[in-house]
Amino acid sequence: MDGERFSSSQLNEGLVKRALPRYATLASTITGAPRGSMRVSNLSTEFDYDDTLARCARGEHDALHALYRLEGARMLGVVQRIVKDRGMAEDIVHDAFLNIWQRAATFDAERGNARTWIFSIARHLALNAIRRRDRMPDSAFDPDELEQEDTSRPEGQAFEAFDWQTGQRMDDCLKELEAERRSCVLQAYVNGLSHAEIAEHTGAPLGTVKAWIKRSLVRLRECLA
Amino acid sequence: MNDVNEHDDKHALAGEYVLGTLSFAERQALTARLERDPELARAVRAWEERFFPYNALTEPLPPSDFLWPRIERSLGQSRPRVARPGVWQRLGVWRAAAGLGLAASVVMAALLFLRPAAPATPEYMVVLLAPQNQSAGWVVQAANRRQIELIPLGTFEVPEGKALEFWTKADDWQQPVSLGLVEPGQPIRLDLDDLPPLEDNQLFELTMEDATGSPTGLPTGPIEYIGRAVEI
Numbered sequence: 001m002d003g004e005r006f007s008s009s010q011l012n013e014g015l016v017k018r019a020l021p022r023y024a025t026l027a028s029t030i031t032g033a034p035r036g037s038m039r040v041s042n043l044s045t046e047f048d049y050d051d052t053l054a055r056c057a058r059g060e061h062d063a064l065h066a067l068y069r070l071e072g073a074r075m076l077g078v079v080q081r082i083v084k085d086r087g088m089a090e091d092i093v094h095d096a097f098l099n100i101w102q103r104a105a106t107f108d109a110e111r112g113n114a115r116t117w118i119f120s121i122a123r124h125l126a127l128n129a130i131r132r133r134d135r136m137p138d139s140a141f142d143p144d145e146l147e148q149e150d151t152s153r154p155e156g157q158a159f160e161a162f163d164w165q166t167g168q169r170m171d172d173c174l175k176e177l178e179a180e181r182r183s184c185v186l187q188a189y190v191n192g193l194s195h196a197e198i199a200e201h202t203g204a205p206l207g208t209v210k211a212w213i214k215r216s217l218v219r220l221r222e223c224l225a
Numbered sequence: 226m227n228d229v230n231e232h233d234d235k236h237a238l239a240g241e242y243v244l245g246t247l248s249f250a251e252r253q254a255l256t257a258r259l260e261r262d263p264e265l266a267r268a269v270r271a272w273e274e275r276f277f278p279y280n281a282l283t284e285p286l287p288p289s290d291f292l293w294p295r296i297e298r299s300l301g302q303s304r305p306r307v308a309r310p311g312v313w314q315r316l317g318v319w320r321a322a323a324g325l326g327l328a329a330s331v332v333m334a335a336l337l338f339l340r341p342a343a344p345a346t347p348e349y350m351v352v353l354l355a356p357q358n359q360s361a362g363w364v365v366q367a368a369n370r371r372q373i374e375l376i377p378l379g380t381f382e383v384p385e386g387k388a389l390e391f392w393t394k395a396d397d398w399q400q401p402v403s404l405g406l407v408e409p410g411q412p413i414r415l416d417l418d419d420l421p422p423l424e425d426n427q428l429f430e431l432t433m434e435d436a437t438g439s440p441t442g443l444p445t446g447p448i449e450y451i452g453r454a455v456e457i
Contacts, residue, residue, distance in 0.1 A: 094295055194245075
């Protein structure tokens, strides 16, 4: 059953084709870098994230609300891409904002960027949720549901179909990786794919995927050093 | 992979945690390690900063109109409110129930963790996570919508003069209701006779309160563990 579900190249082709229109719009947002990232950086200069977190730590609801208005949609996008379940994604964003609220006092601007901190909270909640779900035995799932879940996951292999670059130094290091390995890394980060799912999507053996990712991380770190 | 040394291993592990490829158990183990391994924590933060820009590859998705009101309601729960006497007077009853339920809970825990596909699979399940590090501390499971069991996954240190109080709140309730004090490391089984039947997404949390329970009948202390019911 599993093999049939994942290794069918027909299915994968279908997924990629269906994915293209979506990626086209995504590509225009990103290659035009401009719209997506410029807006972010403009906001970053206007919006004082550190101060907002400090106000959250003092118990000011307005501060959290401002943060939600600014980042809620972006956070939901990131979480939805990982968990692929709208209800669960909203639950996680709810929990993430509650976490941000409760942990705001522990945020230390000396140790990192506030936006990174905020999104990391949401990503780790999302990753915990899907990895917990992965852990459940197959029999706990309705196979039809899984099938549906798979068809709603059009991200496979499509990373080279659009410009994934963000204008950061990391881009250059990712470019030095072979396309297939770079794709594994980005698939994992953006789509929350596990080793096994990446293996299914790429057709590479599980052990190979694990080694690729580990080696890629070592090389990325060397490159950034 | 002889050229990948131990130092690289730590950074690669941190990288895998941030990428998200680790299994649930590996993630839990790493989260627990973060607190006592500052080098690993630094490595995690470094990867988070490196990969953060790639979140821009994802299109924003406007949340439903209900999400912010829901967050705001949850914020309200963690702050002291007007006293509502009578709620926590049930504590004694719950304590008694805790003793009775212990044996059954141990069996259920064994079923849950050793034979997950057993027919006794609960109808609802909640994993209660520590907000600070997202580690799972307790599991609530319910074989039906009237009876729940709270099962510890480990031990938990409660400071002198303090106690863990167990709360629940369904989406459309005005306020959380106390389910009584719980002993760290002890399972507890509760009948929800006085409450509406358990529903999907119902919130459960454990807060740190005075040894005699919250003086207001509502959570006043920090949330130690929190989670929502998922229908299985």
